[in-house]
Amino acid sequence: MSAIKENAARIQHAIAKAALQAGRRPEEITLLAATKTRTPAEVREVIAAGITTVGENRVQEMTEKLGSAAYDGASLHFIGRLQTNKVKLVVGRAALIHSVDSPRLAAELEKASARVGEQTQSGFVQEVLVEVNIGGEHSKGGIEPRDLPGFLQTLAEYGHLRVRGLMCIPPPAETPEQARRYFAAMRELFERSRALLAQGCEHVLSMGMSDDYEQAVLEGSTLVRVGTALFGPRNYR
Ligand SMILES: *Cc1c(COP(=O)(O)O)cnc(C)c1O
Secondary structure, three states: OOHHHHHHHHHHHHHHHHHHHOOOOHHHOEEEEEOOOOOHHHHHHHHHOOOOEEEEOOHHHHHHHHHOOOOOOOEEEEOOOOOHHHHHHOOOOOOEEEEEOOHHHHHHHHHHHHHHHHHOOOOOOEEEEEEEOOOOOOOOOOEOHHHHHHHHHHHHOOOOEEEEEEEOOOOOOOOHHHHHHHHHHHHHHHHHHHHHOOOOOOOEEEOOOOOOHHHHHHOOOOEEEEOHHHHOOOOOO
């Protein structure tokens, strides 16, 4: 077995174990492969290993890999910080955008999504998550927890966006147990937000990365975003 395949099997097993420990069904949790810096060949390998949800961080890199058909057979998500001037390169290409972190970005996404609907003569709707600044860090993007209900209310009025749930990147933690505190806070926000999320679909709570995905699953994550534990350390080009 290749290293990626072995890692994928090990992580899926650990997710299932944490799910059962929390009294949840393992199928409730999606393992997303975070593919930043990985080559198209590595992306194809992870998809062949059965991980059919992949997440990209940078628009440029995503566009290049789309050009080489690297994501074929998978659902492509956008998980990185999105600049408003790059919105039109992501809307309609990513099945789910995890990182709606400001009213301005949301307004641009709504416009771009409406435009895709006109161009394709379809009732196109872009699915999104709202990124929450759960650690209250000044350096980080994301909606402050106290602003979340108002923000979700605004988004609910947009006809071309469907808010499926919430996402967070907690502050760096010394131990996985420290991260767990933030995940618990996110889960509480998520439960309180349900009525303001899109209805008639499953809701998504995107949290947990290589170092802490098990803690995230224990606290109710429905989607973990894993890079290093799947592919090995990153070499930034
Ligand atoms: C890179 C990245 C991940 C995965 O990080 P690892 O620590 O390598 O698992 C998850 N989420 C986002 C938003 C990322 O940018």
